[in-house]
Amino acid sequence: GGYLILAGEAGLPILKANHEAQIAEGADIVLEDAGQLARRFSWLSTEGISAGAYGRGGEGWFDAHALLMLFRKALRERRIDFITASVTGIAREGSRVTGVALDNGETLEAGIIVNAAGPNAGKVAALAGLALPVEPRKRNVFVFEAREKYADMPLLVDPSGIYVRPEGSVYLTGGAEPEEGDHAPDPNDFEVEWPLFEDVIWPTLATRVPAFEAIKPTRAWVGHYDYNTLDQNAVIGPHPEVENFLFANGFSGHGLQQAPAVGKALSELIVHGGYRTIDCTAFGYERVAAGRAFRELNVI
Ligand SMILES: Cc1cc2nc3c(=O)[nH]c(=O)nc-3n(C[C@H](O)[C@H](O)[C@H](O)COP(=O)(O)OP(=O)(O)OC[C@H]3O[C@@H](n4cnc5c(N)ncnc54)[C@H](O)[C@@H]3O)c2cc1C
Structure with a gap:
């Protein structure tokens, strides 16, 4: 859809x-x-x-985990090493990063480091002494059942920011978190906020799709947006002073759809020293350093 x-x-x-x-x-x-x-x-x-x-036509939704698994499978066939560990330190000599320390006691030398740490990206950048305004922001997703099935239902985004879409025989909804007070995120907070469904989402859905007056919430989960507090937009490419530290961060809730393009752009930057098929210069760190917002309007 x-x-x-x-x-x-x-x-x-x-x-x-x-x-x-x-x-x-x-x-x-x-x-x-x-x-x-x-x-x-x-x-x-x-x-x-x-x-x-x-x-x-030409757009829709897909299974995020399945996409991730497909990428992993393709990488395995290209002799990529996967290391399961957390980066706890980044070594820096002047204007270059030189390696990482892992929580399993190992250290790795590095010619180039790409920060792809999602909601944790601000903390990882700080390990290299670099400021990045990216932090986790809690987002609730709710699943509900309805008697009516609408095969033609797209992913509908209400002007309030609340979205809903069919998922097989059920529906997914979310987008009720208020802008105000959306602060002090605890990265370990995965507690579902059911009142958001009862008080905000349900009344909105019932107004937009009258048949959703009678629905049954079944389950819910919480994830964290990789939220760029400057402008809710991606930060892509090298740090201007520490040029072998690359950012792929701050997607703020729309990183999945951008991921394949960002991966391609960064690989071109690393291999060829410049963007070739897709120019991500506008997303560069320079705007972060200057405090200049580059907003995408109508994101949820
Ligand atoms: C509820 C919800 C709904 C969303 N809906 C959409 C949508 O409809 N469309 C869309 O395009 N996007 C959506 N997103 C956003 C999308 O999921 C993210 O932008 C995207 O997953 C970011 O990908 P990433 O690879 O940069 O980071 P992640 O997928 O977050 O991966 C980061 C990885 O880094 C690892 N890591 C972190 N710190 C360290 C460390 N110190 N050492 C080693 N590893 C570390 C983590 O374990 C993780 O594996 C949604 C997000 C949420 C929470």
Whole structure:
């Protein structure tokens, strides 16, 4: 299924601007008004909706763990060594990093170090004496059952930021965490916050899809966004002063879809000394050093 991003009056200019960028790149995404959306999706309530951008083809969702396993399998065939240990120290000589210390007592020399530590990336950068504004931010995902099954339901994003999509015979939903007070993350906090479902998500879902008035939550889990507090966007490429320390961090909840491109870009940087197929310069650390935000609008 594709994505259906909905906007009310306030979000309409951003939705339109994003849609223009998408179609300029050849994406099969249509911008429809409330009437068109109501005709396309009979189960949808367009109350408070001005328009929606719907990906008709060439987009969708996939199983993150399966993707990871496919990459691992492909790497094994290319004689990559996997080491299961935690990096606890990074050695630095002047403007170069030279190796890492592991929690199993080993040390490894390194010509290049890539920080790909997800929500822990800020702490790993700090081991090299480098500042990176990336920290874990708790996110709840809820699973629910509903009597009605809508085979044509895309991943629907409400203007509130709450999303829902079918997953086999059930539905997944989330996106209710408030921006305000979303601080002091404890990286070991995996406690599900059920009130978010009861008080925020369910009423929103019931408004957007009236049949979801009667649903049954079954289970839930918590993950942590690899949250870039500067601009919720990726930091990719070398540190300007410590050039053999590379960042692949701060994806802030949209790293999975970017992962294959980021991996390719960084491998080109390492092998050829420059980006070839995809230029990630705009995501460079320079903006972090300058405190200059590079925002992606309409991310969840
Ligand atoms: C609830 C939720 C929903 C999401 N939904 C989406 C979505 O719809 N679309 C999307 O594109 N993205 C989504 N994301 C974001 C996406 O999962 C992340 O951006 C992505 O997984 C980041 O990949 P990564 O490889 O950079 O980091 P991770 O997958 O976090 O991997 C980091 C790895 O580094 C290891 N590590 C950390 N510290 C150390 C250390 N000191 N030494 C050694 N190893 C270390 C960790 O153990 C881990 O294996 C979601 C995230 C969450 C939490």
